[in-house]
Amino acid sequence: MINVAIIGAGGISRTHIETYRKFPQRCNVTALADVYPEKAEKKKEELGLDVAVYGDYGKILDDADIGLVSVCVPPYVHAEISAACLRAGKHVICEKPMASSLVECDAMLAAQETSGKVLAVIAQNRYRSEIQKLKAVLDSGVAGRVLHAQVDSLWWRGHCYYDLWWRGTWAKEGGGCTLNHAVHHIDMFQWMMGLPAEVRAVMSNTAHDNAEVEDISIAILKYANGSVAQITSSVVHHGEEQQLVFQTEKARLSFPWNVYASKSRSNGFPDEDPDMKAVIEEYYRQLPDLPFQGYEGEFNDVLTAIETGGDVLMNGREGRKTLELITAIYQSASTDQTVRLPLTKASPFYTAEGIQRNAIHFNEKKASVENFGDDNIIVGSSREKFK
Numbered sequence: 001m002i003n004v005a006i007i008g009a010g011g012i013s014r015t016h017i018e019t020y021r022k023f024p025q026r027c028n029v030t031a032l033a034d035v036y037p038e039k040a041e042k043k044k045e046e047l048g049l050d051v052a053v054y055g056d057y058g059k060i061l062d063d064a065d066i067g068l069v070s071v072c073v074p075p076y077v078h079a080e081i082s083a084a085c086l087r088a089g090k091h092v093i094c095e096k097p098m099a100s101s102l103v104e105c106d107a108m109l110a111a112q113e114t115s116g117k118v119l120a121v122i123a124q125n126r127y128r129s130e131i132q133k134l135k136a137v138l139d140s141g142v143a144g145r146v147l148h149a150q151v152d153s154l155w156w157r158g159h160c161y162y163d164l165w166w167r168g169t170w171a172k173e174g175g176g177c178t179l180n181h182a183v184h185h186i187d188m189f190q191w192m193m194g195l196p197a198e199v200r201a202v203m204s205n206t207a208h209d210n211a212e213v214e215d216i217s218i219a220i221l222k223y224a225n226g227s228v229a230q231i232t233s234s235v236v237h238h239g240e241e242q243q244l245v246f247q248t249e250k251a252r253l254s255f256p257w258n259v260y261a262s263k264s265r266s267n268g269f270p271d272e273d274p275d276m277k278a279v280i281e282e283y284y285r286q287l288p289d290l291p292f293q294g295y296e297g298e299f300n301d302v303l304t305a306i307e308t309g310g311d312v313l314m315n316g317r318e319g320r321k322t323l324e325l326i327t328a329i330y331q332s333a334s335t336d337q338t339v340r341l342p343l344t345k346a347s348p349f350y351t352a353e354g355i356q357r358n359a360i361h362f363n364e365k366k367a368s369v370e371n372f373g374d375d376n377i378i379v380g381s382s383r384e385k386f387k
Ligand SMILES: NC(=O)c1ccc[n+]([C@@H]2O[C@H](COP(=O)([O-])OP(=O)(O)OC[C@H]3O[C@@H](n4cnc5c(N)ncnc54)[C@H](O)[C@@H]3O)[C@@H](O)[C@H]2O)c1
Pocket: 007, 008, 009, 010, 011, 012, 013, 033, 034, 035, 036, 039, 057, 072, 073, 074, 075, 077, 095, 096, 097, 122, 124, 164, 180, 375, 377, 379, 380
């Protein structure tokens, strides 16, 4: 049985607490910390928790009975708090994005390596049967090489969304929709395709004049083998139609799962290829479902790693790769240049200060509310496309 603390008692903390409660034989939430301790008290009451409440997360570092910490705070403090917890000998589940800059990811990785504890970054969609099966089909080669991929990370957020005190600024949110929303799809995509050789991007703020950061970006990626991909990240898309589409040599494969295959007539025009479609569908069908989905799947992975001394699928090195691709998008869009990967420490976007200095600032953040009162959030697409 491992005792768990949650740092940050806002919107996403409820999901963490409810997920830990799905594993009552393996873990127990015993502490809750928030810079606004009254928010932690409210959550304790609402969810009927038997926990200690702190305003200062340092109390959690000092509590030797706590073995695992969920870091549910805004992105600019992910690295500081995660690294402090690791150094204090705690395992860590850090919310997405891993951090707001690559230098912070590197500090977290160094703390993880020194401590030998588990560092997991939230990427709950990797732990969905449909996603793992799509990756398995791509990895198998049954559909051939990927020629083009299309990532539509399309979300919708109202104007007041960016009034929350930490949102909409390069300093605290660390970026806009590319970092904080599209991170989900960019992570799944880079897990399946790997990192590209180069990135070219544009970004804009079209409808949120209360935010410094972008509300839409469009990136074009090129791989060393000639494959190309495009990623659209947005919070201005009504209906939030989200998808990953892979055009391979033999078929179109996508999430949500769908297959279409073409074969060539003698003149090069397409005919449908039902035989290839059937082969791919059969490969997909025989793959096993995961025992747990989404957050439950990821927390099960973390608890198992702690219990067995292993590692997790979504560790700090994976979280860093996703942040590297997002950083490249910001660098390209802000400098109007093609950016080559891997990014080095010489990149002007390697540090949080560098990003704040060099990224396009679209608007001044004028309003800043401490709290919306309503911290019920929708996790994932509102159309529940991930189910
Ligand atoms: N995985 C997902 O689907 C998902 C969904 C929503 C949010 N998130 C992530 O979760 C994190 C938190 O988002 P949220 O929506 O819960 O925000 P929120 O503002 O509702 O909650 C964050 C809480 O952290 C507290 N906090 C801030 N700085 C702190 C500090 N130094 N020490 C202790 N507490 C501190 C705030 O007072 C607040 O209560 C973000 O990184 C966000 O990207 C992930």
